[in-house]
Amino acid sequence: MADPTPQEDFAKLSADLAVLRADVARLAETLTSFAKAEGEAAAEAVSGRLREGKARAEATASGLMDEGAAALEEAKLRAQAAGNDIGAAIERNPLSAVAAALGVGFVLGLLTRGR
Numbered sequence: 161m162a163d164p165t166p167q168e169d170f171a172k173l174s175a176d177l178a179v180l181r182a183d184v185a186r187l188a189e190t191l192t193s194f195a196k197a198e199g200e201a202a203a204e205a206v207s208g209r210l211r212e213g214k215a216r217a218e219a220t221a222s223g224l225m226d227e228g229a230a231a232l233e234e235a236k237l238r239a240q241a242a243g244n245d246i247g248a249a250i251e252r253n254p255l256s257a258v259a260a261a262l263g264v265g266f267v268l269g270l271l272t273r274g275r
Contacts, residue, residue, distance in 0.1 A: 248259040
């Protein structure tokens with residue numbers, strides 16, 4: 161067997177280097193595709209969690225609004241009932257109602273009087 165010449169060695173080295181460059185280029189493309197796919201998957205996961213959080217927040221807000229509306233309606237009914245009770249008490253005892261109003265006015269006048 162004869163020893164290869166430097167030109168043959170250089171040609172083999174150049175060919176091996178070209179193959180290595182092609183392999184590195186394919187590896188870079190594969191890594192880029194992988195990173196892109198992972199990024200899209202992560203973005204989709206975050207987007208899904210945001211949608212879930214938004215849905216939960218909307219459901220909670222809706223429930224709170226319903227509870228608030230029910231409490232307001234109950235308060236209105238209680239105020240009407242109290243107003244009706246006070247009106248009935250005034251009709252039954254008008255003199256007592258006037259005396260109570262005078263007493264309340266007198267006490268408020270004493271409290272607000274400047275010294």
